[in-house]
Amino acid sequence: MSALKFTIEKKLEDRLGRAGLLETPHGVIETPAFIPVATKATIKALTPEQVESLGADAILANTYHLYLQPGDEIVRDVGGLHKFANWKRPMFTDSGGFQVFSLGAAYGKGVSKITAHGSEELMLPEALEDGAAKLASIDAEGVMFRSHINGSAHYFTPEKSIEIQHNLGADIIFAFDECTSPHEPIHYQKESLDRTHRWARKCLKFHVEKGMNGKQGLYAVVQGGKYKELREESARTLSEMDFDGYGIGGSFSKDDIHEAVGWVNNILPEHKPRHLLGIGEPEDLFSGIENGCDTFDCVAPTRNARNGGLYTSFGKINIGNNEYMNDFSPIEANCGCYTCKNYTRAYLSHLFRAKEMLGGTLATIHNLYFIVNLVKKIRQSLLNENFFEFKEKFLKKYNG
């Protein structure tokens, strides 16, 4: 019994990519799909209606953050995350593993989603910005870590992560995993991977014992760093367990993503959905989709937006630049988003200079619309059998 049903509508010839329908307790996600990140049970600067109307099918909230604040029991008592945050459509929660490790044991060792091309800073988890505590310690059963809010000590086990995610009540939840730094030696990666696999088994057992497997879909997280044999071993080991879907986690260097995702998805069962964790730049989305991933989440579009970095089909622009102060065109002509249909670059420039909250709101709407709808267009290209033409045309203009 699974809480999810995944149907493949169309496959890319000789490749892993596919378009599908992922049915969840709160509705259908048309895949491939980009899932905006609602770290603390809110897409920063937007109402749920704004998120829905820009085209998002689902959102992803962070277990680590919600456990610390307001606490998963408060969310449970109010009736779950959907009711708490007034979000009526499908929802994911991550396992907390990435935050625990990027803020804790592996801090300073390069645990971030992208480690090359100077994008570390961009991709660091939200919590690091708050001046996080830097200590965590791992044992066979779990991880002790300190709150980035007040330094209090906490202990996550696989069961604890799942219990929290049961309380939060998302449609799709993730097994607790260790997210290693790519700079750790292979013997550590191997030891860590074994732990992640043991923990995955424990998560699945706990989930089923609690009778939640018909209510929430549980994904395992494939790890293994940059090592082909470890990635393949991880995919094989986890494939043998009856998860509802699979996440692909870990730190990547920009050039590794393409390869690593392919190694893994060649092994994972084809009929189960796959989520690429923390990835969301246009090039990476094309690559992830081509290599068989179905859903993606990333803070980049929302965080870039709040910093004035705006996506356009001809690359990113920064609305803080002086040239936009008296530019009376929209961010992008022919963009169908609320922001582009109603506001000029001059107004956005003014809002950012005046530090007005509406600036973040309008920029976030535009960026999420851009990325969510890019993935919708990629989906359409899969259905239309013109994925590669679309990819080439898009990236040529985008990187132009």
Add this chain to the structure above:
Amino acid sequence: MSALKFTIEKKLEDRLGRAGLLETPHGVIETPAFIPVATKATIKALTPEQVESLGADAILANTYHLYLQPGDEIVRDVGGLHKFANWKRPMFTDSGGFQVFSLGAAYGKGVSKITAHGSEELMLPEALEDGAAKLASIDAEGVMFRSHINGSAHYFTPEKSIEIQHNLGADIIFAFDECTSPHEPIHYQKESLDRTHRWARKCLKFHVEKGMNGKQGLYAVVQGGKYKELREESARTLSEMDFDGYGIGGSFSKDDIHEAVGWVNNILPEHKPRHLLGIGEPEDLFSGIENGCDTFDCVAPTRNARNGGLYTSFGKINIGNNEYMNDFSPIEANCGCYTCKNYTRAYLSHLFRAKEMLGGTLATIHNLYFIVNLVKKIRQSLLNENFFEFKEKFLKKYNG
């Protein structure tokens, strides 16, 4: 030829209060009405659609702020404030006088909208929060002041204020006035008042010469501090000039408002609309309406909201208090606002603790809905001839 048409629908027996319709180039305002403040061409934290859907007929932007940033010429070139800010309904701009004086010549002498009951801090103009320059100097022709943004020197004359407001293009604009501290001696108040009257005449002359009197309604601003003879003289002097309406300005102590407004409105022509500048707490709205004011603006509802101070029919609450962390009721049961229909106090408490922008958005929606709809209910009580019963019942519960 006036850009405005004001029709009185119903008058309060033996009192000055009235319900009316104020027709402007961008639509009708049903009066009395509360006009939310969009200091920098945005109601902080809201989209125009959110402002409209909570019931606001019109908004008021600040000339001083928009002159400095982005500059009134940019707003003119983009097609005016309505287009710039995507606001399709009526709009006011103030004269800049209050900001110039509260930040400049009279700074530290108590120029704020309410000087008693410890509410100074609450009511200080936005700009003071930014660490404003404290220097301005007045001469017969105008005022030299320094920008609170970069310290640059600027000179406002009556004509300059009107020219800026022509560029901004609001439906209702205000003559440039001197806003004195209530602590200035009467001989200064008198000298200042004569200047304000001379400036009013110059504003009107300039407005008509530019052929803008059919396009934007121009209000004079009655001053005179706490002195009955000066307030009455001001009302008489300005009544003799053909303004489209009248603002009532200046600093008040809480107990003075009621009286001062009555002195003035007994003299101002009955058939012209009257705006009470910078006033917006429930008690003061009842008092201003009873004494013949038609429209009101104030930053209190929006600023309180961003600080977590929320209006309810039983008084204000602070959502930051611990008791709300696991309170699963809305801000106020039976409130018809978007926030109360969809979110718990627990969620708002979480958003404020997590410093999430959506907290300010949801709180602002609630507070503006509360105040805008309170004034709508007062209007209805005037039409229903039960104003005093409504006032007594409301204030008893609110202050109880």
